[in-house]
Amino acid sequence: MKMKQTAGFGNIVLTAFLTALSIIFLLPIFIVVVNSFKGKFYISEKPFVLPTAKTFVNFDNYVNGISKIGFLHAAGWSFYITICSVVVILIFASMTAWYITRVKNKFNTTLYYVFAFSMVVPFQMVMFTMTKVANILHLDNPLGIILIYLGFGSGLSVFLFSGFVRSIPIELEEAAMIDGCSPLSTYGRVILPVLKPISVTVGILNSMWIWNDYLLPSLLIGTEYRTIPIAIQYLKGGYGSIDMGAMMAMLVLAIIPIVVFYLVCQRYIIEGVIAGSVKG
Amino acid sequence: MNRKNNKYFPIFVLPTLLAFSIAFVIPFLLGIGLSFTEFTTVTNAKWTGLRNYSSIFANKDFLNALLFTVKFVLVSVITVNIFAFFMALMLTRKIKGTNLFRTVFFMPNLIGGIVLGYIWQLILNGILYHYGVTLTFSPVYGFWGLVILMNWQMIGYMMVIYIAGIQNIPSDVMEAAKIDGASPFQILRKITLPLVAPSFTICLFLTMSNSFKLFDQNLALTAGAPSRKTAMLALDIYNTFYAGNGTAGVGQAKAVIFFIIVAAIAFIQLRVTRGREGTTE
Missing domain, CATH: 4.10.280 (MYOD Basic-Helix-Loop-Helix Domain, subunit B)
Known part of the structure; x- marks a missing residue:
């Protein structure tokens, strides 16, 4: 008692x-x-x-801040780039992961290790050369940056998808093949639905990263197209005087979408972050 | 899928591989190569051997940044993990409102580095104003400002991982210890700590590599001021490339060293994790 x-x-x-x-x-x-x-x-x-x-x-x-930094445009670009990149990453990274996990040969195994290796390389190592390569290939626009995000996101994403594919019983897809499904329709009808839980994780990790990313878009498209982090950094200007009122208001507007997203899919976010952290 | 499906390679792998090559593989190889050359654009490189690497130490910026980063990593790894672990202990005692607390503590982790930097700039400058100084008055303020920011951002994240680790402890082990009359401190030392050791490894290395690679927060909070004394490695490399503090070749050489350090941390982590798996199984 x-x-x-x-x-x-x-x-x-x-x-x-x-x-x-x-x-x-x-x-x-x-x-x-x-x-x-x-x-x-x-x-x-x-x-x-x-x-x-x-x-x-x-x-x-x-009112001031929104017109000063073109916040609505920035929010538009942030949503556009984040959503498109995440969708593209989910589709292509999962296809690649399934293929290189199931078709065993030296090339695919090597590829898997290169994807895994890329997770370790800090962005500063490739930032200058990547920007130049993207400039030469005319990828320095909102459409091109989606391809760049697929490239940068594929390391972690292929790695996580591959780990999950290994846990799928192979009989499942063999049965589909025997029933006459092509690899493409096997992927679409059998594999993709099974991948749902890991897709949520990969989707959340990538959207958090791309939404908040500052350096990559600022180097690649920052002079013409501003995402929200670029717009906020732009507010600081080069003259040392910040309009603190506009800054505060824009910080609030930048936080609101994140908080809403978090409150709506909180469980998935926390689970996704745990799953992503155990990647080593 | 088997070998005869090789013709599906272009559909399944090629798009990703192409993007991956453009964004990562080619820039990575080019980066290593260009660190041995002098260039303004990637196409006019001239071989200079190790000169870029020796020019890194021509001024004190890089060494300063390295020292500042190492100090920052040490302090933030220790503080973040101590706070996170104890908060995880508190949140696994099945009290009411646990979920609400977890939600609140984790939230700062989702906010982007630039936004975080300006939030804390406002608050820390507001406090320092009473003492007639600002955040950029001395590198000491910038250092502790970054540590506070890092704690605010990372504690919730690490806490969530520790909570998962603590909840994985089999409840019969705990109950047996309680029946045998173990004190809470004994339970903590003899059961909780050893059994959440894998979570410790994950969290230590996560905080270490995140702190090491910190850029956005650094740029927004102090941007290296005063006189580049609070610039961490990532920001120093950025400045060398783009702020005219050196040539691009030197910047690339610094980036290669940075990469080697970060990769070494990851390699040690891999060895530690594998080593433990080897001994427990």
Whole structure:
């Protein structure tokens, strides 16, 4: 009886502590939201003060910021590039993974290891030469960058898909082949449905990466087409003076799609991240 | 599928292979080659042997960045994992609201590096304003600013991996220990810690390689200021390429060294993981 009471008390302390910690974790975002409604000269020096009648500017910062950096365009490009790239990666990487896992020869095995190896190479190693190659091949546009994302995303994606394909009983596809399915329709009708769980993981990992990616799009298409991270970095400008009001408002707008996405598919995101982390 | 299906290679593999070659294989090989040459565009390279590699140390930027990065990696790996592990312990005690807490702690991980950098720039500058300085006043502020940012971003991620590890501990082992009268501390030391060792390996190396490769956060928070003293390796390489702090060949040589360090970390991780699998099975 006494045990239970102390355990209950311990749990209350623990819950209180975790609640406090949660508030600390959320505070930075809350502060940005609050400041996005303050006049731009009242932000940098006193970010921890709530807006007053004098400093409150309603949605001015949002209106300002959106037109200043072309936020709506940027959001459009971010959505376009992220969605198209992820779809392309899911289709082609899963096809490749299935093929090189099932058709065993020296070339395919080597290819598998090169895909795995590419996960280790930091972006800085290829950033300059990749940009040049893409320029020469005229891939420095929103359509071309999708191909580049397929190339960069295929390392992790083929690796994860291959691991999953190995766990699919081969009888499944042999039966389909005997029934007269071509490899292509076997893939479409038998393999693709089975790959659903790992596709969710691969899709989430790639969308988080591409949505937040700054350096690759800024080098490749940044002068003409801005994604959201590029637009925000652009706000900083070269002159050292940042419109803090617009900055706060744009940070809030950049966070909103991520939070919505997270709250909608939270379970898949957390599971996907765990699955992706165990890749080594 | 068997060997006679080789004719399906162009459909299944070629598109990915083509994209992979353009984005990775060719640039990677070119990158290694160009690190031994002097060039402005990729097509006018002139062989210079190891000169780029020796020019890396012509100024102190790279060594500074290397030192700063190593210090940053050490501090953030330790802090992130300690916090993450203890929060995972707290969230596996089956109290109410566990899911809500997990949701909150994990969220910062999804926010992009550029956005994260500016969020913390606002907050840290707001605090430092009371002391009449800013984040870029001294490299010490930039360093701890990055550490705080990294903790905020990575703790939830690592915590989730530790939670998975702790939940995998068979409950009968725990119950047996409790019946035998083991204290909570003994359970932690003799059961929890050894049994979540694989999670530790994953988390240590994940934080290590993520911290080592940090770029966006670094660019947004301090951009290397004051005078490139808070530039980490990735940012220093970027500056060498694009900010006119050197030639592209030197930048590429720095990138090769960076790659070797990162690959070495990954290789050690592989050995550690394989080694453990070998001993436990």
